[in-house]
Amino acid sequence: MNQHPQLTPEQIEDLLAARATQGLDPSEQQHYDALVAQDPAIARQAEAFEAAAASATVALIDRAGRHALPAALRDRLLRDASDQLQRSTNPDLRLAGTAAAPPPRPALFSPQAIGWYVAAAALLGLAFVMFSPGPETSTSPDPTPAQQYTELADAPATVTASWGFNADGGDPRFANATGEVIFNPDQQAGYMKLTGLPVNDPTKEQYQLWIVDASRTGQTTDRVDGGVFDVTDTGEVIIPVTAAIRADQPVVFAITVEKPGGVVVSKGPLQVVAAVE
Amino acid sequence: MSQSTGLLERVASGDESAVAEVLDTYGGLVWSIARRSFHDQAEAEDAVQDALIAVWKGAAKYDPAIASESTFVAMIARRRVIDRVRKQGRRPQTQPLEPMHEPGDEPIQPAELSEESQRVLAAIDALDPPQPEVIRQSLMEGLTHAQISEKLSLPLGTVKTHIRRGLNKVRAALGVHKGSGVPA
Numbered sequence: 001m002n003q004h005p006q007l008t009p010e011q012i013e014d015l016l017a018a019r020a021t022q023g024l025d026p027s028e029q030q031h032y033d034a035l036v037a038q039d040p041a042i043a044r045q046a047e048a049f050e051a052a053a054a055s056a057t058v059a060l061i062d063r064a065g066r067h068a069l070p071a072a073l074r075d076r077l078l079r080d081a082s083d084q085l086q087r088s089t090n091p092d093l094r095l096a097g098t099a100a101a102p103p104p105r106p107a108l109f110s111p112q113a114i115g116w117y118v119a120a121a122a123l124l125g126l127a128f129v130m131f132s133p134g135p136e137t138s139t140s141p142d143p144t145p146a147q148q149y150t151e152l153a154d155a156p157a158t159v160t161a162s163w164g165f166n167a168d169g170g171d172p173r174f175a176n177a178t179g180e181v182i183f184n185p186d187q188q189a190g191y192m193k194l195t196g197l198p199v200n201d202p203t204k205e206q207y208q209l210w211i212v213d214a215s216r217t218g219q220t221t222d223r224v225d226g227g228v229f230d231v232t233d234t235g236e237v238i239i240p241v242t243a244a245i246r247a248d249q250p251v252v253f254a255i256t257v258e259k260p261g262g263v264v265v266s267k268g269p270l271q272v273v274a275a276v277e
Numbered sequence: 278m279s280q281s282t283g284l285l286e287r288v289a290s291g292d293e294s295a296v297a298e299v300l301d302t303y304g305g306l307v308w309s310i311a312r313r314s315f316h317d318q319a320e321a322e323d324a325v326q327d328a329l330i331a332v333w334k335g336a337a338k339y340d341p342a343i344a345s346e347s348t349f350v351a352m353i354a355r356r357r358v359i360d361r362v363r364k365q366g367r368r369p370q371t372q373p374l375e376p377m378h379e380p381g382d383e384p385i386q387p388a389e390l391s392e393e394s395q396r397v398l399a400a401i402d403a404l405d406p407p408q409p410e411v412i413r414q415s416l417m418e419g420l421t422h423a424q425i426s427e428k429l430s431l432p433l434g435t436v437k438t439h440i441r442r443g444l445n446k447v448r449a450a451l452g453v454h455k456g457s458g459v460p461a
Contacts, residue, residue, distance in 0.1 A: 010441070017441040021415045021421060023359040051344055052447040054352035056401060057416045058345075059394035061309045064417070069304035073322050077304070080326060081296040082331050156289075253352050277360070 002092055009037075012042070013049075016221040018050040027167070037271070040214045043275070044250040045205045084164040140165075145238040147180070149191045158184040161253055161274035163194065169269040171257075173198055177272045181253045183211070183241060190226075190241030194244070197231045200257070208262045210270075211243055212252035228262035251276050284347055289337035299332070299350075306347060307354045314358050314419045324361050328354040345393055362419075393451070400450035404443055407431070411439040 009017075015032060018024060024032055036042045051086075119129035163179040183190030185187055192209070200206060209226030226243040231237060254270040284302060287295035307325050315321040331353050339349050390398070401409050407429060414420045414428065422440065426433040 013441050013445070015438045017444050018422065021440055024364045048446055048448055050352050050356070051348055052444045052451060053416060054355055055345070055348045055393065055397050055451055056412065056447045057310060057355060058306065058347045058351045058446070059390070059397040059401070060413060060417050061306060062390055062394050063398060066305035066309045067312060069300065069308045069325070070322070073306060073308070073325060074300055076322075077300055077326060077329055080330060081293075081300075106381060115320065156334055213440065277356070 012045075016042075016046045016049045018052040026097045029275070030164055030273075031168050033164065033252060033275040034166060034270070036275055037166075037254055037270055037273055040212050040251050043214055050080070056223070073164075074175060105146060137197055145191070145240075148240075149193065149238055152184055152187070153182050153190060154188045155187065157185050157186050158182050159250060159276045161276045163192075163253075163255075163272050166254075166270045166273045170271045171269070174271040177255075179236070181241070181274050183247070183250050183253070185248050185250065185273060188243055190240045192241060193236060194231065194239065195236045196234060197237075197255075198244065199231055199234060202230045204260070205257050206260050206262060208258045209241060209257050210256065210266065211241075211250045212254065212255045213246075213247040214247055214251045215249035216249055223254075225264075228258065283334040285332075285339040285349065288333060289339070296333070300329075303332075303347065303350045304329075307350060309353045313357055313417065316361055320361075320365075324358050325354075327361065328357040332443060341385060345391070347391070348393070358457075371372045396450045397447055402441065404446060408439045408443050411436055412443040415440055 012035065015028060015035075017023070018028065019032060022125055032042075032046070036046075153160065160180060160182050161179055163181065165175045167175075174197065177194065178196055179192065179194040181190060181192045197207065206228045207230065208228045211224040211226045212264075213224050224247045226241050227244065229239050253271040253274045253276075256266045256268045257272060258268060259267060284295050284299050288299060304325075306395045307328050308321075311324040311328070315324060332350055335353060339346065341458050352414065353408070401412055404412070411425055411429065411431075415422070422436045423433060425431070426436045429436070431439075
C-alpha cells in the first residue's frame with residue numbers, strides 16, 4: 001500500500017537511494033523529513049538503503065584492497081578516543097548499554113486511534129520552562145541551559161537533528177526557523193535550540209513539540225507529545241524537551257502551533273521539522 | 278548473517294584496549310572511504326577523525342544481529358563523509374588522492390573476503406551492465422548521479438534507476454529489510 005500518494009514507491013526508493021549514496025539537497029531533505037513524519041517506517045527503509053550502500057562499499061573496497069591508516073593519524077585518533085571513552089565512562093554520563101531496562105509502556109491508547117493520540121493525563125504533568133541563553137547567575141550552582149545542552153549533546157546515545165521549515169504545508173511565517181534538537185533515549189531528556197521562530201502570544205497560541213518514535217511504529221502512539229512551549233525572543237533560545245511518554249527511537253521531531261495548553265490530537269500542519277541524522 | 282568481533286561491544290563498555298584494535302581492524306576501511314572524497318589530506322583526516330569519534334560514541338548502539346561491524350562502521354563513515362562534503366558546498370572529488378600518498382600507502386589486499394562481502398559482490402557482479410559500473414562509480418569514486426550520467430552518457434533517470442535497483446539487489450543479498458541500528 002502506498003501511503004504517500006504524491007510519490008510512487010519507486011520515487012520514494014529513488015529518494016532513499018540518493019540519500020544513501022550522495023546525500024540530499026535541502027529541498028530533497030525537506031521532502032524526506034515530511035515523508036518520515038507521515039510514516040516513520042520510511043526511516044527504517046532509509047537505513048536499510050544506507051546499510052546496503054555501506055556493505056557494498058566494504059565489499060568493493062576489500063576487493064580492491066584497503067589503504068593503511070597513516071601512522072600519525074592513528075596516533076591522534078588514539079588520543080581522541082581515550083578522551084571520548086573517559087567521558088563516556090563517567091558514571092554521570094555513561095548511560096548507553098548500562099541503563100536499566102525501560103519500564104513497560106502503558107497501554108493507554110485504543111487501537112483505532114491514528115497516531116497523534118497521546119495520554120491526555122500526561123499533559124497535566126508537563127512543565128516546560130523556556131531558558132534564555134544568558135549568563136549564569138553567581139548564586140546558582142546549577143549549570144546553564146547551554147552547559148546542559150553541551151553535556152547532553154556529548155552523552156552516548158544522544159541523537160541530533162537540524163530544524164528546517166516544512167515547505168510541504170508549513171505556514172511561511174515559520175520559514176526562517178533554524179536550529180537543532182538533541183534527545184537522549186536513555187535519559188529521556190533533550191533540548192531544542194531554536195532561532196527565528198516568531199514570538200507567540202501564549203494567551204492565543206502555543207508551540208507544541210512532537211517526537212516521532214520509530215519504536216512505536218505499528219502502534220497507535222508513534223508520535224509522542226514533546227510538550228508545549230513559548231518563544232519570547234526571536235534570537236536563539238534553548239528549550240528543554242520532556243516527552244510525555246517514553247520515546248526510545250526518535251526519528252523525527254516536529255513543531256506545530258496549537259491552542260494554549262496544547263492538544264492531545266493535532267490537526268494542524270507541521271511547521272518546523274527535524275529528522276535525526 | 279553478520280560477523281562480529283566483539284570489538285564495538287568492548288569499546289562501548291569503556292575498554293580502552295579495544296580502541297587500538299578497532300583502529301587496526303577498521304581504520305583502513307574508514308581511511309579508504311574518506312580518501313576517495315577529499316583531495317586534501319587534512320580534510321580527509323578530519324573526516325576520519327569525525328567518523329571514528331562517532332563510532333566511539335555510537336558503539337553502544339551496535340547490534341550484531343542486524344549488521345556486521347564493518348557495515349556499521351562503514352555506514353557511519355559514509356554518513357560523515359557525505360555530510361562533510363555537503364557542508365563544504367561541493368561534491369566529492371573524482372580524482373584519486375595520489376599527491377597525499379605516503380611511502381608505503383598502498384592498498385593492502387585482505388587475505389580473504391568476508392562471507393557477507395562475497396555475497397554482496399556476487400549480487401553486484403550479476404547485475405546487467407552498466408549497473409555494476411554505475412554502482413562502483415557511485416560508491417567507490419564518490420560520483421554524484423549527475424556526474425555518473427555525464428561520464429557514462431546515460432540519462433540521469435536511468436542512473437537513478439540503476440542505483441536503486443542495484444542497492445535493492447544488495448539488500449536482497451544481505452537479507453536485510455530493516456534498519457541497521459546505526460546512530461546519528
